[in-house]
């Protein structure tokens with residue numbers, strides 16, 4: 192039988208500054224034979240995660256030209272030499288941007304189905320859980336508080352914002368277009384939304400949060416964090432979930448400049464937050480998210496592009512704010 196061909200999207204160039212579609216190229220390789228205990232997985236869905244951009248700097252230990260772009264995803268077992276995995280099973284793993292991947296048992300996980308696979312890569316996966324725990328647990332908004340969320344229409348942000356709404360807070364989102372801002376207020380139920388490209392951010396936050404911000408859920412870092420600091424109430428809290436504004440560059444900003452003085456005089460609390468710290472409560476969170484979805488208290492937005500060849504365009508688009516909700520690539524259909 193001829194060997195299966197594996198299409199792979201590989202790194203074709205290291206960006207000097209911003210990532211472009213031309214930094215990727217499609218190549219083909221035969222699918223390797225399975226070793227003892229190994230499992231062959233056919234990729235169904237791949238996750239678009241902005242932080243992966245930080246691995247394409249050309250630095251030793253990072254991605255190099257010819258490497259397959261790494262990514263988590265969901266796939267279906269095609270063949271296995273391990274007793275725990277059988278043909279047709281659905282698994283989560285590091286699929287990478289390719290049609291097939293080979294894994295040992297420790298690199299594969301199965302899950303109880305709560306809905307379509309797209310829900311498992313979004314709401315019940317890392318993004319949804321990050322929004323849920325980041326807001327419900329790390330942030331802990333109280334009824335009536337003003338909560339500001341950056342990248343508020345993204346995979347994590349659109350869940351975090353809605354969790355704050357469910358908890359009774361007044362929620363304001365920051366996004367990159369008026370159209371996206373209208374979607375936050377019109378469809379997701381945000382109380383107000385700011386187009387970060389429309390004008391000076393400080394004035395826009397002041398207008399949307401006239402009494403100041405109690406809780407800032409930050410996905411973006413950089414200047415946006417510095418600006419938001421000055422709009423915090425005394426004793427305000429900040430959850431640092433990510434710093435997406437610093438991913439798509441070869442020269443991320445490191446300076447904290449005026450940050451310490453603002454933190455000091457406003458008596459702010461800034462918490463670094465990593466979703467994995469809450470994984471012992473994963474099943475409870477999934478149950479809660481499923482119940483809110485079912486009751487239409489929470490809306491899930493999936494931004495699906497079809498075809499492995501669209502992965503570079505889909506990924507680059509994250510840094511232009513093109514996505515609404517969780518962006519993912521459908522590589523193949525479940526069989």
Ligand SMILES: NC(=O)c1ccc[n+]([C@@H]2O[C@H](COP(=O)([O-])OP(=O)(O)OC[C@H]3O[C@@H](n4cnc5c(N)ncnc54)[C@H](OP(=O)(O)O)[C@@H]3O)[C@@H](O)[C@H]2O)c1
Nearest residue numbers: 342345346347366367410432433434435436464465466512
């Ligand atoms: N702490 C954790 O455990 C954890 C786990 C997963 C993800 N994260 C972090 O959560 C954040 C959101 O991730 P995600 O997967 O949900 O991505 P996402 O929000 O779906 O996509 C990234 C968004 O970032 C915004 N953005 C991109 N470049 C920007 C820039 N230069 N300035 C301002 N905003 C910019 C854009 O939103 P707009 O169009 O709305 O401006 C874009 O849609 C990331 O920082 C990620 O690293 C953290």
